Amino acid sequence: MALCKIDYYSQAMQQKMGVCVIIPENKWGYSLADRPADYRYPTLWLLCGGGFDHTDWIRYTALELYAAKHGIAVVLPGISYAGYVNTAEGDYRWWDQIAYELPDYLRKVFPLSEKREDNFVAGFSMGGYGAFKFAMQRPEMFAACGNFSGPIGIIPRTPVAPNEKLGQPCLRDDFCEPAFGTLWASFGSAAKRRNTPDDNLYMLEQHVQKGTDLPKFYMAVGAQDPGAQDGYDVMDYMKELGVDVHDVRDQGMHDWVYCNRHIADFLDWIPLHSEYIMEDQ
């Protein structure tokens, strides 16, 4: 497959950053040189989970094969543990880089369609939160949004004792263990993010009230995922609000095996129109 691993200077982050782009190819024996120069590919903006980077979807799933099968380009940013926000500490503008800089830049460099019906966003875990937020902040950009095991409502809608901490109280009492220090530094307190564009459920309520034309949603959480109940509650709430949700409650953990299965299922599910799908081997 045509895989591009890019290093570029990010104006938003004020440093060099990595991002991967897949341009879908056909099976062995075909060349991209035989396709027209003016074709524009449908595009999936695919976000990784917390602690991962721009290479992990490629390394841990068969993503390139699925992209070729459907003839869809894929953009893969990294995130470290920064929570898909402009950070509260350190002024790292991850969200500006991912949601605004990359679409603008990569659409100039690569043959990516800018039509809404050709654009999709999805993510795993923290990337599910980010994908949902991308769809909330730029609903006009996407036809569909996929969430695999993501903590959509990581910002509690009501204060959580004792210190307004972020997270899903149902997970475990020690959510704020040292490994999550970067995540905490990124979000800051829940109080500062509640009812802001970083608060997905607040944004969803606002959109529903305004009657925004939202993307379709694919929401999947496995029953063995520690965040399963929170995920199911969010799905129920979305339905209650009248949002178009494809609800997947199946067996699975919070891991790449689950991701690999559901990125394939998501690509089968989205309303995709590509002129160049992979022929049978």
Add this chain to the structure above:
Amino acid sequence: MAVLELNALSTALSGSFSATVFFPDQPQMKEQSYPALYFIHDIGGDDTDLRPLHNLEALANELGIFILCPSLMHSFGMDLPWGGKYGDFVRREFPGICRHMFPLDESRQYLGGMGAGAYGAFWNAAKAPEAFSKCLLINGHFDVASLCEDVAKGAQVPNLTTANLEAVFGDLKAVRGSELDILRPDAPAPKAVFFGCEESFPGTEVSLKFAKQCNTSVRMGADLESVFDAGLRWLCNE
């Protein structure tokens, strides 16, 4: 300061290849399409050879040019008799793949190379003048006839075996004066050629003579960076 590593499929090469592409940063991406320099590496190198040049990304940025470097094994960018049509890849397929993936202007395609890659660039640009309007040659090893004869006599050449050379040039004793000998007086030449050499390059004398034969001169530079600086400005501005 943007660079990418590309892996894609080729029919000319019967499989996947690697390439390194230098291209402008976001604030410099203001055009609909950009000139493209396709660049052939030296023997023993690969697509990453230009990464150590500290000024190349800045030049791509300033001049608004894509520099696209494929990995071409020991081929010189020439077709191999048993497969690996590297010449066809350099002249046709690789530019075609890149024009599909990147916003490149087909009327501003240039071919270049370094060391043995400069030989391949000259040969291929001369063979496809409609595809490449300019040719950029850095520290070129142009005298392949002498190289082949020396190796046939048993000379040891870094990064090359006799079989490597035979795959490209066939009978090593029959290269001089053949169509593969670009130094012969009646050899076809690309439309416009830039010769550049580092001051420390031992093959400068051949370049001086060959440049004169092509009715041009050799730009000398203190180091590889300064030679590329002059060469890329020649491509884009002269």
